[in-house]
Amino acid sequence: MLGASRMLMPRGAVLVHSVCMSTVPQVCVVGSGPAGFYTAQQILKSHASAQVDMYEKLPTPFGLVRYGVAPDHQEVKNCIHTFTQTALQDRFTFLGNVEVGCDVTLDQLREAYHSVVLAYGAAEDRPLGIPGEMLPNVLSARCFVGWYNGLPEDANINVNLDTDSAVVVGQGNVAIDVARILLTSIDILKKTDIPESVLASLAESRVKRVTLVGRRGPEHVAFTIKELREMVNLAGCRPSLQPSDYQHLRHLIPNLPRPRKRLLELLAKTALEEPNPKLAASYASAVRQWSLQFLRSPVEVLASEDGSVSGLKLAKNKLEGKKGQERAITTEDKEILECGLVLRSIGYRGHAVDASLPFDPHTATIPNKEGRVTGNPGLYVSGWIATGPVGVILSTMTSGFTTGKAVVADIQTTAVDINQHKEGKTAIQRVLAEKGVRIVSFKQWQQLDQHEMLAGAKLGKPREKVTNLHRMMELSQ
Template sequence: MRNLKGCTNFLFTLSGSCSCSVSLLVRKLSSVSGAAPKVCIVGGGPAGFYTAQQLLKARHDIVVDIYERLPVPFGLVRFGVAPDHPEVKNVINTFTQTAHSERFYFHGNVNVGMDISVEELKEAYHAVVLSYGAEGNRSLAVSGEDLIGVFSARDFVGWYNGHPSNKELHPDLNCETVVILGQGNVALDIARVLLSPLDMLKKTDITQRALQTLAASRVRRVLMVGRRGPLQIAGTIKEVREMINLPGTKADLLPVDYDGIAEALNDLPRPRKRLTELMIKTLKMEDGGQEVLPGADGKRVAGIRLAVKKLEGSGEGAQAIPTGHTEDLECGMVICSIGYKSLPIDPAVPFDPRRAIVQNNLGRVQGTAGLYCSGWLKRGPTGVIATTMNDSFDTARIILNDLEAGTLDMSIHKPGAQDITALLKARGVREVSFSEWEKINSEEVRRGEALGKPREKLLDVEEMLAVAWS
């Protein structure tokens, strides 16, 4: 890990060259009327499943439908969690138990906003919950961002995790140095995948395409660049420790980055203190305006120009102030891990473009009764799966409170999936049920077993549909 005069940088080089559960007591509510509440959730990721789980647990008369754009469920648990973190993916077992409830229905291969509108969902359900996450990328808005060899973290993670929209990505790892802009857990995941021994990755559910590319990789150095100092990095101690302890890899830090840091330890919250102590322990006691720079052909990335900054203030409130100086680094690839962002799904839904979230108050979408949101779409793309779980439980509680208070009119009959399925069929859209997803799951596990892996994911939506409907 190395500092370039004012930016905190983590340099990792090759040497020699949640399943989370939280108990939540929810009071069982009696139905306000004889009608069974019908709720639909848009998005089959962790936020959607956790919201469904709590609604089904709290009321024994409620019916929940999840609509998902892809034929496969689980969202970022499937496509975002690092392949070498199988324990985090164990939460899929909990989601599968929820899906097997007789009052739960999964509708895959349905693109809300295109195949069906939010207004049509509101006509069919007592409550609609938007939980489709963050499918966009935050932009650097700098010169050279569109050069060959510059990738968003979301796309790069989607490539090695088998997201269908990234199956045509072909990252060229025929370079020695990769620069990652960002120092959060996603950035650490990418650095670890780039530098992990191949034998470690072969035992995971990383795609074979990614394995073949990594097998031919010439990457020996990963530089992680952040705007602020060691006390403000966004990664967690678990992820930093994994990176530091990666076999065949060493972390390179410069002492100048940590001047005065030890004296500030006692005033830090315990998690930040433990993380900072780990970095200080790892410190090697020896010397050791932003722009993406093109090569001679003007098309491919050859380096990056960093604006050197200085920190003013302390702790989480420290500000990175430009010094007017710059420093250039040579590299063959740049990965921008500066965050995801949600996108508007339907003109009828109020959306805050600056914060990239649906405008809401504690999960109630502003200005429209019966419409709710949970997860990243509600609060922004921050936190881990446990954070999303608690947030989704909160949204479920809000819906249950509105049912009890009569804010949601249960005197009106709502047809639920019956009408939506009829509309989709008339529009030529065929849904994928959860049992049909389980056919895809079985096929992926079968292919994985042949390769000595937990699964080999199907990368093509048409192939997924063919297996599901076989």
């Protein structure tokens, strides 16, 4: 039959293979953090021919693994090795230094691809909404984390550590992270990938006390046991916990799920029991301390005569509502917590990269079902822009895998029409070339990566991050 077909073909015609470019699913992922990479990994694993292109606004991949994970938690960054293996696959292309919504529109991506996955996270922080919040040295934990992790947009923020007391509003893992960095010995920090300029500031820091303020009680803290254990055992630092805040935990603990039970057991033990001899000796010689303050809501940041932060005015709260669903209600009682630095750590918010996207302002997410964006076939979300800023890398992996499976399922059931020819990155590269946007490939990122690691090795640290965008582009070209 093949011979007969050839005989009937006009001279010069070419027999097209049954799998032509128009049947290759063209998929793009916006965002190169864990959500983006886990989604891409699932798609490449589950579909034999899909092409996945990943767009990232920075010249560097890996999102919050590079710029959000605490620098003294290097083991958490090991997932970068897995992401690199994904990035080196033939059917994957990394396009760095491309900002969706600025350099290229969502409509242009949807025109060029069969499926578009938004995995750009939640990059905005929640404000306190109180007087004095705009004073110098009132910072979001997001910016502070970006500063000590070398995020270009936060590399030059003004952080004044010439104060003996700092307050962190919030009691989650990010709040614990920033408190720990403020209280950790510089001899330990200088072995991490904190940029040298930041290390110089931390070396001059006078911060000796950090208080973490929460709206509700100790049973409602949002940090995990790993982070608490690190604080309890932090060298040169001791906890300062009010025993009366923790007495009632003894009655709650037996009926709690195991993870929560273990966390509150450690919290109660630290507050109510004498430490072991080794820990007691460490606490006795400690020059720094941390504390937790409960049932308090910030109502005003106070300023001294020279305009600098002098304290945080707090309202005392009472709890109302069903057990396990208590809400904090402010009372008329107020108190002042003296400090020279205020860091707000009350959550992150997502945003819509395009006005046409459905967006829930209450949850700051794009409405979806199992990653499929409501009312938008072929459009998907993954990670925090889908779920809200909750969980750790493991939960983000679950979200990424779920969305990746949805993308493949829709391709296989023809819910997404892959017979419609799509140019994929070829079309977008034309758009970017016309605008003069310089794309950074994964191979070019690896050049920058090598530079950072070599610079770090000379200083006895994992890497010395380049924090200037212009310099990053130079080193990656």
